[in-house]
Amino acid sequence: PETITIQELANRMSERGVDVIRLLMKQGALHKITDVIDADTAQLVAEELGHTVKRVAESDVEEGLFDMPDAEDALESRPPVVTIMGHVDHGKTSLLDAIRQANVVAGEAGGITQHIGAYQVTAPNGAPITFIDTPGHAAFTAMRARGAKVTDIVILVVAADDGVMPQTIEAIHHAKAAEVPLIVAINKIDKPDAKPERVRTELLQHEVQTETFGGETLEVEVSAKEKLNLDKLLDAIILQSEVLDLKANPERSAEGTVIEARLDKGRGPVATVLVQRGTLHIGDIIVAGSQWGRVRALLDDKGAVCPSAGPSFPVEILGFSGTPEAGDRVAVVESEARAREITEYRERQRREKLVARGGGARTSLTDMMS
Ligand code: GTP
Ligand code: MG
Numbered sequence: 001p002e003t004i005t006i007q008e009l010a011n012r013m014s015e016r017g018v019d020v021i022r023l024l025m026k027q028g029a030l031h032k033i034t035d036v037i038d039a040d041t042a043q044l045v046a047e048e049l050g051h052t053v054k055r056v057a058e059s060d061v062e063e064g065l066f067d068m069p070d071a072e073d074a075l076e077s078r079p080p081v082v083t084i085m086g087h088v089d090h091g092k093t094s095l096l097d098a099i100r101q102a103n104v105v106a107g108e109a110g111g112i113t114q115h116i117g118a119y120q121v122t123a124p125n126g127a128p129i130t131f132i133d134t135p136g137h138a139a140f141t142a143m144r145a146r147g148a149k150v151t152d153i154v155i156l157v158v159a160a161d162d163g164v165m166p167q168t169i170e171a172i173h174h175a176k177a178a179e180v181p182l183i184v185a186i187n188k189i190d191k192p193d194a195k196p197e198r199v200r201t202e203l204l205q206h207e208v209q210t211e212t213f214g215g216e217t218l219e220v221e222v223s224a225k226e227k228l229n230l231d232k233l234l235d236a237i238i239l240q241s242e243v244l245d246l247k248a249n250p251e252r253s254a255e256g257t258v259i260e261a262r263l264d265k266g267r268g269p270v271a272t273v274l275v276q277r278g279t280l281h282i283g284d285i286i287v288a289g290s291q292w293g294r295v296r297a298l299l300d301d302k303g304a305v306c307p308s309a310g311p312s313f314p315v316e317i318l319g320f321s322g323t324p325e326a327g328d329r330v331a332v333v334e335s336e337a338r339a340r341e342i343t344e345y346r347e348r349q350r351r352e353k354l355v356a357r358g359g360g361a362r363t364s365l366t367d368m369m370s
Pocket of ligand 1: 086087088089090091092093094095187188189190191222223224225226
């Protein structure tokens with residue numbers, strides 16, 4: 001149910017909190033300024049104090065912000081967004097590094113590559129692929145819990161000398177729950193004790209049927225260390241993404257998700273955002289969670305300035321007034337007033353939830369003591 005604190009109600013009417021409390025007292029209810037009242041009571045109070053009430057539901061404030069349908073003929077192919085998962089020490093980071101180096105132009109090799117948590121590489125056929133470097137499964141779960149579906153394909157890294165381990169199984173479950181296809185990368189095949197066949201058999205026990213066993217799950221034997229078969233892995237990603245037929249409308253206002261965000265000493269809040277639909281431009285007014293801003297600069301994964309960012313493109317955004325959170329969805333809005341309306345609304349919601357939770361805790365404590 002919709003609720004509001006007495007303080008907030010008073011603020012919005014530019015009335016004094018005590019006057020609201022007094023009015024409620026007249027109706028027989030005893031309240032403190034921090035108490036939460038329901039929307040109907042709030043409306044009565046407001047009307048009693050001579051205000052015109054316009055009730056705005058969350059669905060109204062956020063109306064049209066996300067997921068407005070696109071015309072079929074406006075859709076264009078977009079690059080796949082890939083997340084690498086697997087058990088600890090199975091070589092996720094090494095594989096990412098190897099893939100990235102294989103694609104970084106010679107002059108940049110060994111240079112400083114800025115870590116932005118997401119980057120794009122080019123497959124042998126010239127097609128771009130976006131990789132998201134999730135810090136761990138917890139972050140992936142948190143994002144999914146918040147409704148942020150960012151990844152199209154999961155690369156499951158399994159070390160050939162170690163086999164399927166607890167976090168391998170966890171990753172399989174994550175991918176299944178998110179309905180995202182897996183590509184198995186059997187890593188460390190350069191090792192003398194590598195047993196890729198054993199990995200396939202173990203995966204079968206967890207309902208991952210690789211092609212070798214007549215299943216549909218693509219698999220590639222790789223070595224991150226020796227840079228073996230990395231092209232094959234990229235080809236498998238491209239093949240899988242063709243099957244998925246990934247599309248988005250680039251000609252609309254941008255929507256995306258915050259991958260990570262931090263407060264930079266010199267540059268202020270910096271958010272790495274994956275654009276998922278539309279194209280983001282410098283000057284756009286954006287909202288993310290309870291933060292908003294005007295895009296001041298867009299930087300790609302190599303730190304180069306770009307004028308705009310289309311679907312599946314990861315960019316660093318400068319210009320937020322505060323630091324948004326990983327998993328926050330990003331949308332472009334038409335005006336600063338609209339951005340303020342949305343973010344202030346969300347901030348109120350957040351505060352009211354906190355107050356409500358605080359109230360709940362006190363109640364249970366009283367219950368325990370009585
Ligand atoms: P966490 O981030 O801790 O979960 O590990 P990770 O999965 O990112 O593994 P990481 O890339 O850090 O590799 C773990 C160890 O395995 C390192 O010592 C790597 O050098 C080694 N390693 C990774 N890939 C290969 C490979 O293909 N062959 C061999 N021989 N060693 C590898
Ligand atoms: Mg790692």
